[in-house]
Amino acid sequence: MAKEIARGAEAIILKEKSRIIKNRIPKNYRHKEIDEKLRTSRTKREATIISKLPGISPELIRAGKTELEIEYIDGQLLREILTQNPLLAKKIGRKTGIMHDKNIVHGDLTTSNMILDKKKQVRFIDFGLSSISYKTEDKAVDLHLFREAVESKHYTAKKEIWKAFLEGYNPKNKKEILERLEKVEKRGKNKQKY
Ligand SMILES: Nc1ncnc2c1ncn2[C@@H]1O[C@H](COP(=O)(O)OP(=O)(O)O)[C@@H](O)[C@H]1O
Ligand SMILES: [Mg+2]
Structure with missing residues (x-):
């Protein structure tokens, strides 16, 4: 079972075995469409950049729309x-x-x-x-x-x-x-x- 390990300003981080799931959750104080665009673009950005930085960033395992699966760094x-x-x-x-x-x-x-x-x-x-x-x-x-x-x-x-x-x-x-x-x-x- 996935376990919550952190809740930042932006996202909830769940850990399951040797991976984490970073889920950018909706922000009610933002306009719905703007919020979705922001969450989607930041997720995409993070996925793109992570793939360019092996050894510096954690490894990217899977990219969803507002959710990333990433190597857990112990x-x-x-x-x-x-x-x-x-x-x-x-x-x-x-x-x-x-x-x-x-x-x-x-x-x-x-x-x-x-x-x-x-x-x-x-x-x-x-x-x-x-x-x-x-x-x-x-x-x-x-x-x-x-x-x-x-x-x-x-x-x-x-x-x-x-x-x-x-x-x-x-x-x-x-x-x-x-x-x-x-x-x-x-x-x-x-x-x-x-
Ligand atoms: N790949 C990872 N391996 C281990 N811990 C992580 C990883 N990604 C995030 N965390 C933990 O979750 C916290 C929040 O994650 P972060 O990606 O910084 O999100 P936020 O945008 O909410 O700051 C980090 O400070 C760290 O403690
Ligand atoms: Mg952070």
């Missing part, structure tokens, strides 16, 4: 362990770099969407907001989201985490992406001020 959420093990961020950085070299941006790069598997590999999950992009800007925004997530959830280790992340993060145009990150963050700060 391990620990980075959210629970990164503060105590900041050097794990190097592995996060490496995987992020590989993903960006494939011109894929995750769109929600937080430590709730990363699992350290039993082989001590970092795996990313939750690709509903991801996209294919060649833009330096979009890759920089991915880094910005990660950095913000670290600031809020792993505050006491944020410096070590960011340093380790940057050691592992080595995409082809690292320099441009990091320069753009500076701009993205300056923009954010100005917005806060005014």
Whole structure:
């Protein structure tokens, strides 16, 4: 029997043996047709991107309209362990770099969407907001989201985490992406001020 293991903002996650079923449930506060379009497009997006990232994401087993069957990754959420093990961020950085070299941006790069598997590999999950992009800007925004997530959830280790992340993060145009990150963050700060 399938057992519920998580209920996020978007979806219910059931686990059955070595697979999970991610079901995007209707949101009553959204207009019915818009809601259905959104759930369908995010499901499709997640399926497409997962298939392009073997070893980084879990394996896709079956794709329905608003439901995906995905390999269950046994391990620990980075959210629970990164503060105590900041050097794990190097592995996060490496995987992020590989993903960006494939011109894929995750769109929600937080430590709730990363699992350290039993082989001590970092795996990313939750690709509903991801996209294919060649833009330096979009890759920089991915880094910005990660950095913000670290600031809020792993505050006491944020410096070590960011340093380790940057050691592992080595995409082809690292320099441009990091320069753009500076701009993205300056923009954010100005917005806060005014
Ligand atoms: N493939 C998976 N293997 C193991 N656990 C998973 C997997 N996918 C999701 N989970 C668990 O379910 C939670 C929510 O899944 P996620 O895909 O992030 O959905 P949401 O869009 O609701 O955030 C995750 O934080 C994780 O604990
Ligand atoms: Mg999530």
